[in-house]
Amino acid sequence: MTGALVVVGAAGAVGVGALMDGGDGPLSGLLGGSGSGGSDGGGKGGAAEDPPAPDPTGDLRALVGALPDQAAHVPEASVLDLSGPIERTISVPLAPGARGLNEAVDVCVNKLLREALYAGDPAALTVTGRIVAAGAGVLGILLDVTDAAGSSTALIWYRAEGDRALASPALIAPEKWQAFEGLVDAAATAAGLDPAATAEQLQQQPRPWGNGPALLPAQDGSLQVLMPAATIGEKRAEALLTIPAADAEPLWSDFGTAVAQAVASPADFDRAAVAVPGGEETSGKKEFELPDVITQGQAARESDGAGPVSQLAPLSGPGVRPATAVAPDAGRLKxxxxxxxxxxxxxxxxxxxxxxxxxRDTATFFLIGQSVAEWPDLVSKTAADGYEVGSHSWSHPQLTRQSPEKLASQLSRPAEAIAGASGRRPYVMRPPYGARSKKTDLACGAEGESVHIWDVDSLDWQNKDRDKNIELVTSTTRRGSIILMHEIHAPTIDAVPAILEWFGQQEMTTLTCSELGQNQMFAGKHYMTGPVTAETELREPVAPEGQASDGGGAEDEDAGSAGDGNG
Incomplete structure (x- = not known):
């Protein structure tokens, strides 16, 4: 049974969730009318025009419940319901033509599923998504999340130019982040929030990757700051802060300005505005857009008990904008x-x-369609645990030797089988034996899939030896590596505990392929590593600009890399 795909024909609103800490905050002024005044540099706006201090918990839940759904501005928008295939109460929107946005939603859903599993109560997770902003080249999706710990909100922003999904920090220009911190500090102090905790959270990524705020422009140009785990007295709760329009306007990045305009004046999304970098060039590494800051690879930060507990990036530092990727911050993590x-x-x-x-490690599973059809329950469980599920063809032939008709069948059939078992079609694909060409890359692109090779080969299919598997992986893995192993060999699974222990000793964080790609692994392009394989002196946080590093990895445009080996 596939996830139900329900076409949205009219605007609708999601019901208000339970308040976390009391109080039905007034709806008046939440969507507009926050006052004006104030200056560029930080601090409070004009006293006579400032809004009253908010009820920091009730106002946020009321805001989330009252936001209008802009699905009517997205032609053929649909809703993906996962309650049947993986037995989780998850309903999220899809925007046809905006693959980068849809994949980012998928990445967030997988992360939320894993975190619910770590919390020990996966059935408590509910996720309800809405399109809350629409313009010709801009979209915004809000995920309203409830789990065993309570309610929280995630926002995913989408830029059609470049087909990129971006997290909330992208709305603020990097050089204005320090001014933004000052304005939030003033608003948090007025609302009774703990200033030290607020300052720390401004150095984190937003949910589901950390406890940083989600940023939502209001129709009047003010900026709503949604804090997921604010400290109010001795309690942790959601809180809503507002930065007046006159103070917010100088903070916007170019993208932030476009988002604010889409919120103020919603318009129909134009699928023709979607432009994938590089056109039909299939070497994806040439199109990587590096993060603002790349530091020496560091260990994941320990959780303080609020929000997510895995893949937490180190704090960005005062005045330094956190990562804009809808994924863990590969610019700071190893x-x-x-x-x-x-x-x-x-x-x-x-x-x-x-x-x-x-x-609490994660992985990407590249599955053979015939095996998916034979054991769909295993696919459902893998997807329900939040691991990324990708295609590995229908019957494991060398794709570069297939006729166009057989190639199309080898790609479409496993995608349909995976969708039937997991509720979602795969966004990632690995060709058997690593054999790829421009023809096969573009055929994968027609299925909406990016192509993932590797730079570390365990050769587990060949040696079938636990110790050799461990040695090959630990001796060749570097930051940004994509590591090839096989699920079907017992010595491989025997080697996994020692490999994961080694990752921990080396302070390495495991990501899925899509997370490693930082929302930049586009359909029809192939990749051998993630975008961040090393740090450079020019990209230390003292300067937010710098030069991109080479993605690395050898390529064979005609026949691709070999080494998968399991025929």
């Missing part, structure tokens, strides 16, 4: 992608997931 081919495998699939759960 991140790698662990991948497993040829599944799902009875008995071994569950063992593998149990090992990943013990250390």
């Amino acid at each position: 991140a790698v992608a662990l991948t497993f081919d040829d599944g799902p495998a009875p008995e071994l699939n569950e063992r593998l997931r149990e090992e990943l759960l013990k250390t």
Whole structure:
């Protein structure tokens, strides 16, 4: 059974969730009318025109409930319901033509599923999404989340130029982040929030990656700052802060200005505005857009108990804008992608997931369509645990030797089988043996899939030896690596605990392929590593600009890389 795809024909609103800490905050002024005044540099606006101090908890829930749904401005917008395939109460919008946005929503859903699993109560998770902003080249999706810990909000912004999804910090120009911090500090102090906790949260990524705020422009130009875990007295709760329009306007990045205009004057989304970098050039690494800041790869930060507990990036530092990616901050983490081919495998699939759960690591599973059709329940469980599920063809032939008709079938059939078992079509694909060409890349692109090779080969299919598997992975993995292993060999699963332990010792954080790609692994393009493989002196946080590093990895445009080896 696939996820239900419900076409939205008219605007609608999601019901208000339960207040976390009392008080039905007034709806008056939440969507506009926050006053004006104030200056560029920080501090409070004019006293006579400032809004009254908000009820920091009730106002946020009321705002989320009252936001209008702009789905009517997105032609053929639909809703993906995952309650059947993976038995989770998750309903999120899809915007046809905006693949980068849809993939980012998928990445967020997987992260939320994993965090609910870590919390020990996955059934408590509910996610309801709405399109809350629409313009010709801009979209915004709000995810209203409830889990065992309470309610929270995530916002995903989309830029059609470049087909990129971006997190809330992208709305603020990097050189204005310090001024933004000053304005938030003033608003937080007036609302009774703990200033030290607020300052720390402004150095974190927003949910679901951290406790940083989600940023939502209002129709009058003011800026709503949605704090997911504010400290109010001795309590942790959501809180809503407002920065007046006159103070907010100088802070916007170019993208932020476009988002604010889309909120103020909603318009129909134009699918023709979507422009993928590089056109039909299939080497994706040439199009990577590096983060503002790349530091020496660091260990993930320990959780303080509020919000997510895994993949937490180190704090960005005072005045330094956090990552704009809808993914863990690969600019600060020593991140790698662990991948497993040829599944799902009875008995071994569950063992593998149990090992990943013990250390809160994640992985991408590239599955063979025939095996998906035979063991769909394993695919459903893998997807319900929040791991990324990708295609590995229908029957594992060398794709570069297939006729156009057979190639199309080898790609479409596994995508349909995965959708039937998990509720979602895959966004990522790995060709058997790593054999790819421009023809096969573009055929994958027609299915909406990016192509993922690797730069670390465990050769587990060949040696079938636990110790050799461990040695090959630990001796060749670097920051940004995509690591190839196979789910179907018992010695591979035997090696996984030691490999995960080594990752921990090396302060490496595992990401899915899409997370490693930072929302930049486009359909029809192939990749061998993530965008961040090293740090450079020019990209230390003392300066937010710098030069991009080379993605690395050898390529063979005609036949692709070899080494998958399991025929």
